[in-house]
Amino acid sequence: MSGFLDSYASTITFMALTGVFAYSFYAVLMAGQLSLAQAGLASAAAFTSSLVVPAEPLFGVIPRLVVGIAVGMTVGAALAFLLGLPVMRLRGVFLAIATLAFGEVVRILLINQSWTGGAEGLSFPKLVGIPQAWLALAVVAYWFWRLGGSRLGRALAAIREDELAAKAMGIDVTRHRMMSFVTSGAVAGLYGVLLAHFVRFADPNAFGFSTAVEGLVTAVVGGTALFIGPLLGSVFLTALPELQRAIGVEAGWIRPFVSGLMLLLVILFLPGGLAALIPHRPGRVGHPDALPDLPPLPAAGTPIASLRAIRKDYGGVHAVHDVDLDIAASEIVGLIGPNGAGKTTLINIVSGLVPPTSGEGTVVGIPVGSGVPAHRIALAGVSRTFQQIKLFDRLSALDNVLVGAHRVSRPTLLRRLILLPSARRDERLALAQAFAQLTRVGLADRARQAAGDLPYGDQRRLEIARALAAHPTLLILDEPAAGMNHVEAHRLSVLIRGLADDGVTILLIEHNVRMVLETCTRVVVLDFGEVIAAGDPATVARDPRVVEAYLGAEDDGAESA
């Protein structure tokens, strides 16, 4: 055994280091972001550490490597933060290229400094071997393992799947993306320091584009949906060339060829990476008898939303024109009108996704158009569904609803890291809250299925369950019955009235006029951005202006809405 360790010591250490580097990509990929700045960050961290690593243990007790790691991770995190400030508004390929450019600029800056040794490079003391490298990897892997089941981990997964829906669930998308960015920078810094103190030499050119690509490839081959992925990727990709050498493949070109081929096969035929080969452990489902204590909803009749002279113009188009709208607790307000009447614009204003051009009012106590971000309004108690279904497709139905419970659950990552039982208790409460909502909409037996695989009607109801999990004061439903037949629509109507009986205030947009009349306590009719009628369902249904808006003037010929 010791002979094996000796002859492969370098490979085994590299395996751990590559794994650490892959986690720095995992940290951003799990939030759906592609950053390629890590090589530059690692390089900056490594060279900075060369300035501070003391010749003797600090104060006689703190090991030299620990000093280097602390400084390196701080440098990595701080640089990632500085980079994040301007680039956080970029997405996808743009983010990838901007971070890549940043990494390259760091490389060139370092090459032109004298303290880094420039292109000559710099020697480092040998402070890292198998134990240090694997310990570091274990700590990093542990972090991401505990992150996975925490509230923060779920929020990041939600952002990866659908940023807008995450925002509507009260998740501060910008802050969370920045957190994943900074985490990634810290881990990249750790890698840089470890690598330099293992190979005892570093030059800035060694941390270029191809290094970043290798780290990305390792993370992706391992899989980005499970914390173990980067570790698997690293073991696989580090061992592959060794295996080839062991079986006598020596030609210089065969190894890169086979590595490329394996990478191609994994990405084409194993979309979840190597981690997808690990059988999925079915999670526990909470007991509805242990529901969390939630604050009571406002008493019936309390004003929830009140809008005055709200107007929204898109160019010259008045999407919403001087609309007044009042909603009181426990009401079911129906918002109807022909296509293009301004219904969705209006509820986007109510839920804070779109600022009004003019007008004033408050929604759950927050002034409309005051620049309060949408997630703050969600946290204040406004939950919604979307006309175009926006579920977190690759998460299970239950996990979707758990994200909805973001508002009413507590952060658990730090307590999970030190295995406090209270963290598990809080997770169970959140799980129970989520499961109760699934049961409420009749999807309890679908809890484990991926949301994207559910039939259309179930997806609509799952969106409602997710919105309900936030224990909302005001629930906005944007065409929940779209695509349902009249039996399903009737069941939905019964469900909605039940919610109102439980004290939830509801704003319902729907094209199915019969369902609106049967469900709502009050109906508001919009046409060309203006309120043309409002009142109880029976009155509104008889209003000639409504009939005209829906059916056209008599000599227009009837056209069904």
Added chain:
Amino acid sequence: MQQLLNGIFLGSIYALFAIGFTLVFGVLDRLNLAHSAVFSTSAFVGIELVARAGLSIWVTLPIIFVFGGVLGLVIERVAFRPLKGRHDAHFAGLISSIALGAMFLALLQAGFGPDTRRFPPDAFPQQRLEFAGAVVSVLQLVIVVVAFALMVGLTLMVSRSRLGRGMRAVAENPHAALVLGIDVDRITALTFALSSALGGVAGVLFALNVNSAQISMGSSIELKGLAVIIVGGLGSLPGAMLGGLLVGLAEVFAVTYVGSSWRDVIAFGLLFSILLLRPQGIFGARQVREI
């Protein structure tokens, strides 16, 4: 003046490389990272055709055009088509094209060894011309003319021809294009072929310009290519042309006035500021997809 011309020569090669890069992105919304492998491979094959087969450069360039096109078809078939319909196709395409590119380079190494290759000394005209106080070789003029002819040809083709109309339809909405009876698979394959044909020619021109080719020559131009297509606006053909010239000029002037070790800071600094100030690029036709 000499610097200006040198910048234009270098820039026209960057532009030719980038225009193929950006074509695939503009039409298909995919970033093909095997593009640089096509660049290197074509340069080696081009040198081989001239050195071994004794072909003239005028015969070699069209052959390389076709050769690059074939590589493009392979890339599309192997690295991109299997991903069709996958939710992570965008991302997986980056990785699968990196993988296939690495395989191309490995095969290149198998075929030609790891050494730098050069054209035979008498492979192309050596005359030099005096132009407004600057010296220009005929070779450099050839490079600029070929690069611009191809770029203008491509732009005309996309805006005028039936194939170009198909490409623009696919770029706008592949589903709608399919419904309208456009063979989306064929358009996709042809887009890759054209893109790689241009990348291949760019490789040979680059090798002519510096009279050498290394296996690693693609990776630095890949970064430049990314810079160029962002500066010009992702998916914009005139943007890639102008962006290429801009980056080429910036580089040449940076070497002259700031020092060669800072050369790349200019390109990437430019890239970074464009991304922050005007993410759609100078000619960006396409909105940044928010959310």
